[in-house]
Amino acid sequence: MSNPTDTQDAVLALMSARAGHFPLESGHHGELWLELDALFWEPAALEPFANRLAELIRPHAPDVVCGPLVGGAYLGQVVATRLGVRFCHTERTSAGDGGLYAATYELPRALDARLAGLRVAVVDDVVNAGSAVRATLAALTRADARPVALGALLALGTTPAAVAASAGLPLETVATRRNEIFEPEHCPLCVKGEPLQRP
Numbered sequence: 001m002s003n004p005t006d007t008q009d010a011v012l013a014l015m016s017a018r019a020g021h022f023p024l025e026s027g028h029h030g031e032l033w034l035e036l037d038a039l040f041w042e043p044a045a046l047e048p049f050a051n052r053l054a055e056l057i058r059p060h061a062p063d064v065v066c067g068p069l070v071g072g073a074y075l076g077q078v079v080a081t082r083l084g085v086r087f088c089h090t091e092r093t094s095a096g097d098g099g100l101y102a103a104t105y106e107l108p109r110a111l112d113a114r115l116a117g118l119r120v121a122v123v124d125d126v127v128n129a130g131s132a133v134r135a136t137l138a139a140l141t142r143a144d145a146r147p148v149a150l151g152a153l154l155a156l157g158t159t160p161a162a163v164a165a166s167a168g169l170p171l172e173t174v175a176t177r178r179n180e181i182f183e184p185e186h187c188p189l190c191v192k193g194e195p196l197q198r199p
Helices: 004-012 036-040 043-060 071-083 109-115 131-142 159-166
Strands: 016-023 029-035 064-068 086-094 104-106 119-127 146-156 171-177
Touching: 004 146, 004 171, 029 036, 036 043, 036 071, 036 119, 043 071, 043 119, 043 146, 043 171, 064 071, 064 131, 071 086, 071 119, 071 131, 086 131, 104 131, 119 131, 119 159, 131 146, 146 159, 159 171
Parallel strands: 064 086, 064 119, 119 146, 146 171
Antiparallel strands: 016 029, 086 104
């Protein structure tokens, strides 16, 4: 599947997509909602894409792969197994106060001290606004880990590349898709009076 459009379509086919007006974890509004739980319904269908992501991350020589729960952790464990390295996850501990990027993610206490000085690749299923990966990178920094790459099956829009660049990391993705997100006060869907849908 060397054609990027074919790869994008194949990755998107693993999850249900809906158009509308949705609030995102980051606090932004968006026109696209992906049912990410469906991504893991057929592990054999996901495996070639997870393996491809692992091969993209391999040159960065991580000691550990870390993924935010839920989907990033599932995918991260597959990638870590493929690379023969350790695995850890972060878990959302707070949805925040309603501002942008207010959600917090934490590492398990039992693993926090083990990460100091280790090279860590952060993996998520889909990166859109980047709320979960930003918070995961912050948790790894607090643990004195050394992030070396950000990886995803699917990067939506331009924000994932900006998140990686601001952290000084390469972004490795299996597929990309154009997408827009909006700050609530500048959301054209709100201006049109379209109600928010809460999946």
